[in-house]
Amino acid sequence: MSAADTVIQDLQTELAEGRVITDADVARSLSRDQAAGAPAGEPAAVVRARSTDEVRRVVEICLRHRIPVVPRGAGTGLSGGANAIDGCVVLSLEAMSEILEINPLERLAVVQPGVVNDALRAAVAEHGLWYPPDPASSPWSTLGGNVATNAGGVCCVKYGVTGEYVLELEVVTGSADVVRIGRRTAKGVAGYDLVSLLVGSEGTLGIVTEITVRLRSLPSPPITVAGFFPSLVTAGTAVRAVGAAGITPSALELMDRYCLRAVDDWKQMGLTAAGDVLLLARVDDPEPTCTAHAETIVELFRASGACWAERSTDAGEADALFAARRLAYPALERLGPVITEDVCVPKGHVPEMLARIEALAARHGVQIANIAHAGDGNLHPLIIGPPDDDEDLWLRIHAAFDGILDAALSLGGTITGEHGVGLLKRGGLVNELSPTVMSMHRAIKAALDPAGILNPGKIFG
């Protein structure tokens, strides 16, 4: 019997019926995330766990056979972090999708890792509460995946990323122990901050089986301000002016002319006629501060050189102004596969970074459109891949990809603002972190996963 067969047999013997997925198509669909260009191996087995104890058993079996376990949520990741390794067990947490507690007094919720981000938001909204982190994948991505990647989103410019909301975790360790780390209290410094260490560790230090998140009150209804600018420089000036005015918008998004053009080509919205760069700001302070801030932003946009700037007067209009932002990605996908970059630079360097991206696109003869969480300095250059399999173009795309990482690092930035390292950015990580810091990573990995079975080869080789 092959090693794979033995593992499958143990899984089938020790887990309830139906947990081990044998359908080849389903197994294949659970063997990679949405990272274009990241390699994915052939798993020995795929398991859909339904409880912490089942997760623990899967890890125990993998530990016994010394084979890798690759945890996954909805598979919306963009760096290959959930991609299968040859001979591994892919462990899907999607079926652990219960909201276990919503506590309005303590302002927290306890969820299983398979709960979808938007489902949690909807459930807590019924109590007047809010879970802020809002990755673009929020209609599909799970809290477990959000925790594993420390997911960001549009509103983190004001409200922070996933890690700032995680209070407590239940985790299955590399030794197949179930542990609870963190706590439900508002504050606490008893021992090392293991929760923050696990958040963003992409399944390499433990498998999260329960998550307690902090909640906030629902914010006031937002006002959106849209501004079209003739250039990246004027838009950059506007972003800086908003910051200097002491206003913290709950979103400050940028779309460049390539995005606007793609949306126009598809939906004929006439965006490119209005300007080269679109800035979308959102404010959600209590009234009348909210209106005052929105009006100030309109003035600052105009004073910075906007061709046009207006604010929404109701929620419907605010939503309509964000429509172009939502359409950008599908509009670009019509042109070919989209390779999503995710660098983050000091805010003041956003215009320079955009200029360098433009130069890289020209040098390598590729198309690069830009969406950016401009208020955070977090840019998503979107490299449009070849519709047909042009090997030379792929080489040029990879050269542009690497060039973007290098440019971000040379501006004091990071290779990943919110998507994670996974497989795609392991080379970039080595350029960002010193050899000593890399060896600290390896030492921590060895300390918490001595057998090296938890998603090995992700983040670092």
Next chain:
Amino acid sequence: MSAADTVIQDLQTELAEGRVITDADVARSLSRDQAAGAPAGEPAAVVRARSTDEVRRVVEICLRHRIPVVPRGAGTGLSGGANAIDGCVVLSLEAMSEILEINPLERLAVVQPGVVNDALRAAVAEHGLWYPPDPASSPWSTLGGNVATNAGGVCCVKYGVTGEYVLELEVVTGSADVVRIGRRTAKGVAGYDLVSLLVGSEGTLGIVTEITVRLRSLPSPPITVAGFFPSLVTAGTAVRAVGAAGITPSALELMDRYCLRAVDDWKQMGLTAAGDVLLLARVDDPEPTCTAHAETIVELFRASGACWAERSTDAGEADALFAARRLAYPALERLGPVITEDVCVPKGHVPEMLARIEALAARHGVQIANIAHAGDGNLHPLIIGPPDDDEDLWLRIHAAFDGILDAALSLGGTITGEHGVGLLKRGGLVNELSPTVMSMHRAIKAALDPAGILNPGKIFG
């Protein structure tokens, strides 16, 4: 030559003149923090470093001789974390007190670890900026110490603790390497969150030599609301009502009747005549929201049963209302040495926790007064020690101390909300964390400090 003599000789040879402190009184004063009742050993030497390279050399020398190095800031800690170990080198970072950069555009500051918290606040205020974390020790405590303990304070109920403001650290590791971890960007997920792991690690995983902190805009001028309540239950109801109204005050402090009486006995302010419990709330939203929230809090205090509740109408009055809070600690110290507890419980359990503390005081025949960051559920029971050295009373004080930790844990709380474990709470930590989580701590310690020379014996034995 003794081991201590060899170390002193190496330090004197390899460091600039004047760095090794030979005056016995000065050395003794640098061998403990402010934790009453925590043991302190006799150091082999005390060094006052002036640069990262000097810190690196000290660690190198300690590594060579395999002797412990105990880093310290201003020594305002309350858990014995900076107390000397017999034969160790105490390494003071206090002289590394330069503010290296204040960057209004990126909203960050870069400081050496010896910069005093209030000095940083004052410096950034000149740029209209604000560093929120405000431990009570802010006039004296250093940023390095704040980072080592993940210090909290009054305003963290709205603005969060130290860790939420630390972007990047320069650290000397246990292998005497200088590393930079974290980044200056607003977001970043490249590799494990080593910054959060170091924050709050009490000098056991690395010695912080440079700190980059996130800044905010200065908040609006605050309004303070004071309310006197006839009982802990009515005050607890008021705290809950403020939360339920969706208001996030920037302070929500509680003082019990023992504190009020001590202040009255000293300053004759007539506080005890006004009520048994004082709640102090502060709001700092932009106007007119600020006034509206303050008025709502006054109404909620009254509706919850306050004997008296009013809001300040100017900054001077706001300050005056907080005067009793500031006087509480020195007023209690007049009665004997004060042993400061620091438990944190889920907010809803604050009244129950206060009741249990009262019962413990009665059972063990000791005096316990309470100050609490009520909005966070972070309580500081202040056990008044014997003015004369009554051994039996000390035993009863320790029994009450342990009883408070047990009560906090049984209510789902933690043994330390913001002061850290140090030496005083190592026993409590073992009760809070499972054996597996404790072994994860040890594994991480061994991974990052293989020689075990960095503040050994603190947090865990």
